[in-house]
Amino acid sequence: MADVFTLGIDIGSTASKAVILKNGEEIIGKSLLDVGTGTSGPERVIRQIFEDTGMTKEQMALIMGTGYGRNSIEIADQNMSELSCHARGAYFLLPSVHTVIDIGGQDVKVIQIDNGAMVNFQMNDKCAAGTGRFLDVMARVLEVEVSELGDLAAQSTKRVGISSTCTVFAESEVISQLAHGTKKSDIINGVHHSVAARVTGLAHRVGIRDDVMMTGGVAQNKGVVSALEEELGHIVHTTPLTQYVGALGAALFAYQKALVKAKQ
Amino acid sequence: MSNMETLLQEFAVVAASPKAQLKKYKEQGKKVIGVLPYYAPEELVYAAGMVPMGIWGTNNKTISKAKEYCATFYCTIAQLALEMLLDGTMDDLDGIITPTICDTLRPMSQNFRVSMGDKMPVIFLAHPQNRFADWGIKFTMDQYHDVKKQLEKIASKAITPEDLKEAIKVYNRSRRARRAFTKLANEHCDVITPTKRMQVLKAAWFMLKDEYTEKLEELNAELAKLPVCDWKGTKVVTSGIICDNPQLLAIFEENNIAIADDDVAHESRAFRVDAPETDDPMHDLAEQFKNLDYDVLLYDPASAENRRGEFVADLVKKSGAQGLVLFMQQFCDPEEMEYPYLKKALDAADIPHVKLGIDQQMRDFGQVKTSLQAFADVLSLRA
Numbered sequence: 294m295a296d297v298f299t300l301g302i303d304i305g306s307t308a309s310k311a312v313i314l315k316n317g318e319e320i321i322g323k324s325l326l327d328v329g330t331g332t333s334g335p336e337r338v339i340r341q342i343f344e345d346t347g348m349t350k351e352q353m354a355l356i357m358g359t360g361y362g363r364n365s366i367e368i369a370d371q372n373m374s375e376l377s378c379h380a381r382g383a384y385f386l387l388p389s390v391h392t393v394i395d396i397g398g399q400d401v402k403v404i405q406i407d408n409g410a411m412v413n414f415q416m417n418d419k420c421a422a423g424t425g426r427f428l429d430v431m432a433r434v435l436e437v438e439v440s441e442l443g444d445l446a447a448q449s450t451k452r453v454g455i456s457s458t459c460t461v462f463a464e465s466e467v468i469s470q471l472a473h474g475t476k477k478s479d480i481i482n483g484v485h486h487s488v489a490a491r492v493t494g495l496a497h498r499v500g501i502r503d504d505v506m507m508t509g510g511v512a513q514n515k516g517v518v519s520a521l522e523e524e525l526g527h528i529v530h531t532t533p534l535t536q537y538v539g540a541l542g543a544a545l546f547a548y549q550k551a552l553v554k555a556k557q
Numbered sequence: 558m559s560n561m562e563t564l565l566q567e568f569a570v571v572a573a574s575p576k577a578q579l580k581k582y583k584e585q586g587k588k589v590i591g592v593l594p595y596y597a598p599e600e601l602v603y604a605a606g607m608v609p610m611g612i613w614g615t616n617n618k619t620i621s622k623a624k625e626y627c628a629t630f631y632c633t634i635a636q637l638a639l640e641m642l643l644d645g646t647m648d649d650l651d652g653i654i655t656p657t658i659c660d661t662l663r664p665m666s667q668n669f670r671v672s673m674g675d676k677m678p679v680i681f682l683a684h685p686q687n688r689f690a691d692w693g694i695k696f697t698m699d700q701y702h703d704v705k706k707q708l709e710k711i712a713s714k715a716i717t718p719e720d721l722k723e724a725i726k727v728y729n730r731s732r733r734a735r736r737a738f739t740k741l742a743n744e745h746c747d748v749i750t751p752t753k754r755m756q757v758l759k760a761a762w763f764m765l766k767d768e769y770t771e772k773l774e775e776l777n778a779e780l781a782k783l784p785v786c787d788w789k790g791t792k793v794v795t796s797g798i799i800c801d802n803p804q805l806l807a808i809f810e811e812n813n814i815a816i817a818d819d820d821v822a823h824e825s826r827a828f829r830v831d832a833p834e835t836d837d838p839m840h841d842l843a844e845q846f847k848n849l850d851y852d853v854l855l856y857d858p859a860s861a862e863n864r865r866g867e868f869v870a871d872l873v874k875k876s877g878a879q880g881l882v883l884f885m886q887q888f889c890d891p892e893e894m895e896y897p898y899l900k901k902a903l904d905a906a907d908i909p910h911v912k913l914g915i916d917q918q919m920r921d922f923g924q925v926k927t928s929l930q931a932f933a934d935v936l937s938l939r940a
Contacts, residue, residue, distance in 0.1 A: 361923055374928075374931035375927060375931075376927065376934070377934045399924075400924060410938045411935055412938070413909060414911075414932075415912075416924065416927070418914045498900070
């Protein structure tokens with residue numbers, strides 16, 4: 294039987310990701326750009342993955358779009374919500390997973406999984422607190438790169454309390470701490486715990502069951518992961534493919550649907 | 558266009574244009590009274606020969622003028638209701654009734670009085686929480702008598718017991734027709750999409766009830782002729798204060814989600830209970846208020862139990878829905894505070910639900926789209 298290739302494209306609010314899967318099992322290509330929906334990111338990430346793999350659109354049995362910008366991916370045959378795709382992708386990478394926490398650019402999602410399928414979920418309210426945007430804002434005020442936050446938090450000797458209610462108020466608190474000469478690493482530690490507290494509140498609404506996996510770009514920040522472990526009281530698994538989990542899930546769904554289509 | 562399509566189109570036009578309805582009635586020489594949420598005895602307005610018109614905010618405006626009178630944390634329904642009066646959309650009304658059973662509308666009644674009092678009579682109405690005992694009934698009746706007196710002054714006409722009895726009859730018939738419609742809408746959810754369902758029910762707030770009921774009964778008769786549809790998508794019950802945003806309801810349609818029934822204040826909560834029809838019509842109206850139940854805003858003497866939560870869970874099961882969509886109005890304290898026990902009852906009954914944070918100034922529906930699409934996935938997997 295000929296190999297079946299599927300493409301999953303995850304266009305988020307701050308990043309564009311794509312994964313090509315062979316026979317629903319093997320990742321043969323992946324690409325990522327740090328710009329999301331409404332930018333040139335979606336078009337470029339698709340061009341890049343085809344260039345990298347030497348494959349073409351015509352070789353794809355099915356293309357599935359996901360993410361905040363899923364409705365505007367012209368090349369996609371179908372689209373699915375990123376919650377379903379993160380659940381599917383996380384289950385593929387960690388079959389014992391029952392809880393997925395995805396902190397995206399403007400959303401936080403906590404997903405409950407049973408036998409590989411999403412059975413319940415919660416999303417954040419219309420508020421940036423606890424999201425990737427919250428960390429972006431804090432990094433800017435602290436004059437550090439978002440990618441540095443994890444390492445800086447590791448140098449903290451004392452955690453500073455930062456509220457988890459509102460990004461604007463939390464920003465004022467950070468400025469006030471800086472004015473008082475508080476160490477940046479301690480403030481960052483507080484910021485991470487603020488995010489973790491917010492996410493934990495959401496997670497409790499769904500119910501937390503081991504294994505817990507964190508997906509999305511923020512999972513690369515070790516400071517947030519360890520703050521989350523502390524607040525949740527559970528081990529939080531991550532994956533080197535953390536930013537690709539949504540796109541991977543989309544490619545897996547695409548494979549499943551391609552098989553159904555082939556049978557018809 | 559079939560008769561059914563014509564009727565649906567008429568309801569859609571009315572639902573979208575309260576200002577045009579107000580103009581139409583005024584041109585007919587009728588007086589029109591604005592009625593704010595919740596549970597105002599519209600029958601009194603009708604009995605006075607005037608047109609009651611619901612004011613539940615709008616999805617098409619941005620709060621601007623109302624900011625002068627309202628704190629940021631007031632819900633957008635209340636603020637946009639005031640905006641519609643201040644910006645000239647509905648300022649041709651002959652008066653407004655401001656019920657005060659909601660925590661925001663209670664203080665807001667004074668903002669309406671201060672801002673609009675010089676232009677039109679603002680009729681204050683305080684429903685009692687203890688509405689069951691004789692003295693609770695008497696309190697309700699006293700309040701309604703006061704509203705009646707002020708309406709009589711505006712109408713320059715005395716409301717006789719016969720007028721009120723007739724009004725109650727008209728309203729009971731209208732409530733029955735709306736209850737019948739929600740059942741038919743469930744059976745024919747292929748024709749009555751979430752948007753059309755909303756339009757039909759919303760139009761009731763902007764039409765004289767006898768005119769409205771006549772059209773609705775006609776629509777019901779047309780629907781009853783159709784075979785019950787074999788719906789392949791999912792079905793939900795909706796809950797919350799209001800969910801009349803067409804952009805939001807279009808997301809239901811995109812994801813093949815039909816509305817089997819509702820627990821929405823703007824919809825079914827407003828017509829669940831009829832008034833008795835005796836020789837004491839004012840008492841009948843108070844009795845009707847007494848008989849209202851399972852509402853976030855109403856005092857429940859058995860509050861140690863989870864009656865409302867269980868009622869909503871039961872509604873989902875009885876209607877054949879697979880889940881519940883909760884529209885949570887931003888800054889609505891009563892609905893937000895009720896959520897944990899509603900969730901507890903739904904979880905206990907193994908009913909999945911999704912809570913969508915909304916307000917009437919919402920212009921971006923990306924997050925709602927994601928939530929509803931994911932919820933449809935969850936429901937399909939459970940089916």
